[in-house]
Amino acid sequence: MRDTPAMMTADQAAARRKAVRRTVLLFAVVAAAIYAGFILTGVLSR
Numbered sequence: 001m002r003d004t005p006a007m008m009t010a011d012q013a014a015a016r017r018k019a020v021r022r023t024v025l026l027f028a029v030v031a032a033a034i035y036a037g038f039i040l041t042g043v044l045s046r
Contacts, residue, residue, distance in 0.1 A: 008016070
């Protein structure tokens, strides 16, 4: 184990930010789809 955390380069930080944005966007789309699905099941089951 290291005593100090490893430093990231600017390129590594940019790549990590891009990956995090992509992951958050994916989760947001999945959450919105599930939400819309529940709304649609309520509307269409009438």
